[in-house]
Amino acid sequence: MIAPAAGAAAAAGTGYSLGLCGMLSGICSAISCAFSALVACFTGARCCSGGACAGNGKDAWGAGKVGSMLVVVYAVAMSFLFLYGLEDQLHHLAEHAKAWENTSCKLGDDYDAECLGQEGVFRINLAVVAFFASNWLGCKLSKQWHNALWIVKMVFFLGYCAITLFWIPSPFVDDYVWASRVMAALYAVALMVFIIEFAYEVNDWMVDQSGDWGAPTTCGLDDNLIVLLCISFVLFAATLAGIVCLFVFFPKDPDACEAGQAITAFISMTLVFCVACTATQLVFSESGNLLTSSAVCAYGTYLAYTAIRKQPSSECNPFWEHKHDWMTWVSLILAFISLIWMSKTAEDVGNTIDPELGVELVPSDDEEKNEDKSESPPPAPIDCLDGGDRAGATFNLIMALAACYVACTIANWGASTNQGDTMSKPLAGRASMWMQIVAQWAMFLLYEWTLVAPLIFPDRDWV
Template sequence: MCTPCCISQLACCCGSAACSLCCSCCPKIKQSTGTRFMYALYFLLVTIICVVMMSPTVEKEIRDNIPFYTELCDKLNAGENCSNLVGYSAVYKVCFGMACFFFLFAIFTFRVHSSTGCRAAVHNGFWFIKFIVLLGCCAGGFFLPNQETFLEVWRYMGAAGGSVFLLIQLMLLVEFAHRWNKNWSSGIKYNRMWHAALGIVTLVLFSIAVGALVFMSVYYTHPEACTLNKIFLGVNGSLCLIVSLLAISPFIQRLQPNSGLLQPGVISVYVMYLTFSALSSKPTEMVERDGANVTVCVFPLNSGSESDNKIVTGVGTVILFGCMLYSCLTSTTRRSSAALRVCRTTMPENERARCCFCCPADDGDDNDDEEQKGGGQNVTYDERDGTIYSYAYFHFIFFLGSLYVMMTATNWFHYDNAKIERLLAGSWSVFWLKMVSCWVCLLLYMWTLVAPMVCPKRFEA
């Protein structure tokens, strides 16, 4: 029973066969989906290594619990207590290797349109060999000459690439909001329950947005300080109200009948999250009270205790991983690629409404694809007639994601004192980055509403 499964997994690691799970009870998986998740697993693995490298807590636990730790560091020439393997410079070097890995594959798979060629076979298989290559690239960063010059140049390249990746995240969020509304709206004419679902979800989203705005107005403002907080809360709240009214205005409804309140609800919640994150990342302010300096405009549960810091860091890290993986995996689908080009997506008019709309049954053509059956999970070869997604673009998105991981883990330009435990610690660069992201997100959504009026030919069916 296990022999066919073991053989298929060995072929997956060392050959061009598609990867699958050994459990036959698992639902069948498409070759294109399995390949993307394998690359995402590599990406997530290196990201976790970067998080460990930026954590003094983990470093201390390793040093205290691994026998002969000092001797091992000496043999590896990693400095005293492996100081060369931790900190922002180590993260820069590891992410440099991961970025090189994906960038080389982006060049290698450029203009691959068939899954039957040798380049496509390398992309979809040989996972163990590629894992060794990835490790070699990450380790190679520690042997680069002129380390100081490299770190200085690579820092600015990382900032540029990370900013582009953040912009793609925001564009995909806007596309996600439109797609959600259109999918559920398509089910209204068949079942009125979808109308109720739209109304309930929209009400919940706006309740969360308004509640977050009130929460921040109470805890992140002060009569004698925090002027910037008051200004930005007013500006962001007003912009959310403007885009909501614009989405249901008559002239927008004539051009886009599917425009409703669900999209601005999604955008408003995300903008409030970014606003909260920005205000939490701003350096603290103090006022004099009874002859003593008192910190104001901080998170009410942020007592500075170790448990609070772990909770905040854990939530921030989970959100970071989720946003990166969603952006990397979805930006290469046909629908998302159309959204990134700011044109009408190819969503069919008779699309079936579903709760899990973001994971459609088919991203490509609706045809019967050949299946591989073995001792484990069945694999559907859905790229027999051509590639479902752009291989080169897929790797380029992961290249940008590598730069975003590097900059986020090292607190962007405040890398000297960066620690993963202080992922949401205050710094002006992070504050302005997140605040500008709020405005870019709102402007992108407003553009999707007015673009059919400005460029009607581009949005013709």
């Protein structure tokens, strides 16, 4: 027979769990209503009811891209809510919810609030990845899936969130965090490709503008070239100042820091890579430019800082106990800017290259003229076997990787620091540090390859 006190406690726990579930459901429903309204405003009710809504132009942003971006924004909002707005609620959730009972955030008889918040972030991230994975499968089956049925998709997304929050056990989430880190590292490499290509395109555009007749000049010098030199100088100065600061502040206590030699080696290699790439561009390469070299060096220094910041030791890292700082927002801004660029890249890759045949799929000029003369019929109902949409599938795959990168950035790659060293996760911190450093090396080697490849293979077209 259950004692009255125990029965009351159990009833209170059950009531609290139901109340918390209702509160989270209300928050999700409110944000989802706002989400659906934004999709409708941007793309029209026709997109959400099943019609393709890509617009007349090939580069139009239809419901697929807008909705996917807003899903990531939704996940970011929920992630910050878990980290900073639901500490007490997550504490009680860990005590009463069966899915959280074996959480690794338990410290004795208590729970670490920041660790629970980070687990909540990765639970939401798991729902987002499941959402984009299902969209990827839908795009593999239907050409219209990417832009259609967004109200239905949101219902599925809310279902994913409910499953990951209240039914997925914590040990599974702990294992998933490692997969999320790997996918985030893959997106970090893609982000570096964006940095390099974007710098090349900006430099080429400004050089083309400077070659026009009547271009503005100052003291006989072209204004566009002056701007390029000034930007390059600022980035190189920031790189030098950053490397000096890294040598000064890391490690905090060299005698007590076990990883002090490795940290010093990382900083030294950053300096060596910057000098080597810049020297190659200035002396040997004919395709490189100062703007790209300075951008790569500046971003490489930033990667070195973010990598060393992952070292879970107050003796090695003077900023270890700081939750978040400016680098979190810089990483998020870069992630969203790169997403906009990568969405266009994914569309180009999916629409121009057949992955099986390796041939171009872009219609010829005659075909385009014939298409312009004939009026295109309205979009047909969704057919699950109409060949699929390679561009949409590629876009959803990129969005899944980007969601993992954003989650790792917000959650400090899953290494809690709220209770000091007693609650830190050294393996997670060191693994994240090495992932960032390896990504930095990949970026420098990739840029070096873009400089030396035209010299090694002069007969090939590298434009």
